[in-house]
Amino acid sequence: MSSILDLEVFVRTADSGSISAAARSLELTPAAASIALKRLETRLGMRLLARSTRSMRLTEEGRRYLDSVRVALAALAEGEQALKQQSQGLSGVLQLAAPSDFGRNLLLPWLDDFKREHPHIRLQLLLNDRHSDLFRETVDVALRFGVPSDSSLVALPILPRHHRLACASPEYLARHGTPQTPAELSEHSALVYLRNGRPYNSWHFSRDGEVQEVQVRGDYLSDDGEVARRWALAGHGIAYKAWLDVASDIRAGRLVPLLGDWQGESVPLNLLCPHRLQVSERVKVLQGFLQARCQLLAG
Structure with missing residues (x-):
């Protein structure tokens, strides 16, 4: 040694x-x-x-x-x-990356509460929709939707059963009608997310073992999930969003979920860590905290 x-x-x-x-x-x-x-x-x-x-x-x-x-x-x-510093509780720097939409609308106020519970923690937050290279960047953990593409990463579950859904504003649906099947989405204006510069315009839905893939198109494209949400709220089209990102909007009636008996693709929420040795006590406590908040919102 x-x-x-x-x-x-x-x-x-x-x-x-x-x-x-x-x-x-x-x-x-x-x-x-x-x-x-x-x-x-x-x-x-x-x-x-x-x-x-x-x-x-x-x-x-x-x-x-x-x-x-x-x-x-x-x-x-x-x-x-x-x-x-055991007597002082958790301390040190917690470097966290998160998606822009989830980060701004849910994570920021949650982290305020987390900081009040653990005042000796120093937070460093990186918000963007680009998947950080956890082996190269100064980030301890990253919150990400979906199954990790890199099997070497350690995935700590936050919300394992989580899906995308199609949604739109009441104003948009009043003007253009409400699609009843996934296939009808191709006739509507889609708010398309750009992933690594390419349009993510293939939307997947399932029902009772049946899977449908729909190619959508629209005049609004962005690589920022928050922008797509705002366009949906403004009535510019139909968005395909992670449920957590739009849960508050749906409950407030600002957005309407579509295709009720069809389920969008699975996008579990995980904390990703580059190495098991970096699953610190801070990270474990953050995991439990976020699990509780997400489950409360889901309930």
Whole structure:
């Protein structure tokens, strides 16, 4: 097992590109830092850093190993922090990414309550509909709808049984009529979501084992889920939204759910984490908190 010091020397050398700089940051001599690196490489049986008289760079093995070392050191630091501040309750930074629509309309007020319950937590919130690369970006966890495309991610369930639905404003339906079957959606103006620059215009519905796929079209397209919701509220067309995103609008009568006996595609809500070691106590408490809020809304 490598020592923590050896791992810290490796990370700081990789970040700074200099053994001398890494040594200064750890209050070591350059010779001691160099020995720590050699000791780590000897134990692993491979070169982590390619060195020359003028430069230093990560090898391919070093680049892959660096991600794992960062995770391990972060987990150790968090464990120490938790022990030191146990009497104060949860503390530290919680970095969270979330979809724009869900984030603005539900998550923001929920996080206000979460912060009141855990005042020593520092929140960093990233709102967008782009799926963050959890292995590269400074995000601990991400709230995402749907089944994770990357099987290496750890998925912590928030609302497993959750679906999309077609909906529109009463004003739109008064002007254009109410579709009774999925096929009739092709005759209406759809509010199309852009996913990675491509229109998500294939909507799926199921009923009693029957599945229908409908190709829709419309004059309003956006890569922001909140924009699609606002267009629906303004009466510009029919949206295909996650139920959580429009639950409040439906209950207030601002939007009307369509095709009552047809169910939209399944989009379970999960907290995604890049590694099991990063499922910290903060993340576990946040998971339980969000489960309770979503179930309350669903009930």
